Amino acid sequence: MKIHDVGLLASSVALLLVVSESCAILSPSGTPVVLKRTQMHMGTLVSITAVGQTNRDANEAINAGFQEVKRLEQLLSTWIPESELSRVNIAAGRKPVLVSPETMTVVQRSLQVAEMTEGAFNIAIGPAVDAWSVSAEPRIPTAAELEVLKPLMDLHAVHVNVRERTIYLEKSGMRIDVGGIGKGYAADQAVMAMKKAGGVAGVVALSGDIKTFGWLPDGNKFSVGIQHPRKEGVILAEIDLQDEAISTAGDYERFFEKDGIRYHHILDPNTLQPARGCQSVSVIAKEGVWADGLDTGIFVLGPGRGMELVEQLDDVEAIIVDQAGQVHVSSGLRNRVRILLEVEGEGRSPKP
Numbered sequence: 001m002k003i004h005d006v007g008l009l010a011s012s013v014a015l016l017l018v019v020s021e022s023c024a025i026l027s028p029s030g031t032p033v034v035l036k037r038t039q040m041h042m043g044t045l046v047s048i049t050a051v052g053q054t055n056r057d058a059n060e061a062i063n064a065g066f067q068e069v070k071r072l073e074q075l076l077s078t079w080i081p082e083s084e085l086s087r088v089n090i091a092a093g094r095k096p097v098l099v100s101p102e103t104m105t106v107v108q109r110s111l112q113v114a115e116m117t118e119g120a121f122n123i124a125i126g127p128a129v130d131a132w133s134v135s136a137e138p139r140i141p142t143a144a145e146l147e148v149l150k151p152l153m154d155l156h157a158v159h160v161n162v163r164e165r166t167i168y169l170e171k172s173g174m175r176i177d178v179g180g181i182g183k184g185y186a187a188d189q190a191v192m193a194m195k196k197a198g199g200v201a202g203v204v205a206l207s208g209d210i211k212t213f214g215w216l217p218d219g220n221k222f223s224v225g226i227q228h229p230r231k232e233g234v235i236l237a238e239i240d241l242q243d244e245a246i247s248t249a250g251d252y253e254r255f256f257e258k259d260g261i262r263y264h265h266i267l268d269p270n271t272l273q274p275a276r277g278c279q280s281v282s283v284i285a286k287e288g289v290w291a292d293g294l295d296t297g298i299f300v301l302g303p304g305r306g307m308e309l310v311e312q313l314d315d316v317e318a319i320i321v322d323q324a325g326q327v328h329v330s331s332g333l334r335n336r337v338r339i340l341l342e343v344e345g346e347g348r349s350p351k352p
């Protein structure tokens with residue numbers, strides 16, 4: 001059994017920033033400055049690039065971005081026992097919990113993505129993810145074990161009261177976790193904070209969840225690379241973004257292999273087994289919260305139904321690498337994305 005958990009390491013960065021890798025491009029006075037800094041937050045590597053009129057402006061924009069990510073982590077992380085979401089989870093089956101507007105928004109968006117993806121995206125799936133413990137000591141849970149957990153994944157039992165600003169999980173043992181959408185939301189919010197602090201352009205990248213605003217001082221857009229799903233650190237495709245977000249869900253981030261079969265961290269809520277249709281899904285949208293929620297949901301839907309959904313949505317595009325290694329590009333991206341390499345198909349899948 002091989003265990004791979006690169007989710008927390010620098011090498012896991014699903015989307016590598018191609019441009020602005022340099023730490024500081026100091027320019028002659030009068031022209032904008034580009035700065036980049038990296039820190040660990042939300043269990044991942046967060047890089048923030050800022051363009052400012054001065055060194056100080058760019059630095060302040062970066063500080064504001066990191067500050068916002070840290071603030072949201074305190075609200076949303078289920079690794080922090082006192083976070084708002086942890087308090088919602090602890091009160092499951094007992095009582096509603098008052099939450100901040102930010103937590104409310106993420107949970108509402110999560111339920112919207114669930115609806116858009118016909119339940120493929122499900123923030124209550126945590127107990128099943130734990131049963132697989134894909135990132136700790138990997139094991140294959142029995143069908144009976146998973147069946148017992150199924151009622152806990154019922155999204156009708158997640159009650160959101162907008163007026164009172166409370167969230168109530170009706171069944172004890174239920175748990176909500178925004179691991180599949182929260183980083184995209186944090187990228188959006190960090191960008192807003194950077195703009196407020198005087199940043200004129202920039203990029204916030206929480207591992208594979210990236211949001212950009214504006215453009216580089218030379219007039220170029222921010223170029224991002226999409227990670228090859230089977231070659232660590234190798235870029236499969238490139239795309240230029242302006243005031244857009246990109247997010248990638250892949251089966252290579254946290255997984256283990258047994259008897260030649262890959263078991264990874266994105267589960268199909270119908271079967272509670274790892275979703276089998278894709279190797280990776282990258283979604284581009286105006287906002288990171290949609291890009292992040294949809295990449296996970298579309299990963300579960302698979303390339304056929306997933307691309308159908310993308311084509312129905314305005315301002316949402318996708319690059320899907322299916323299980324056979326075929327790269328599917330949505331109609332709005334065909335002239336924008338540069339595919340650099342091919343992907344091999346999968347050797348073995350479990351018997352249905």
Ligand code: ADP
Pocket residue numbers: 120121122123125129177179180181207208248249250253265266267268269292295296297300
């Ligand atoms: P990451 O960048 O952390 O890998 P993803 O956007 O790829 O995030 O989402 C993966 C995370 O989402 C998993 O770690 C798990 O906690 C959660 N998850 C797994 N399956 C689902 C699902 N069907 N719906 C929503 N969240 C899921």
Ligand code: MG
Pocket residue numbers: 179180181247248249291292293294295296297
């Ligand atoms: Mg996601």
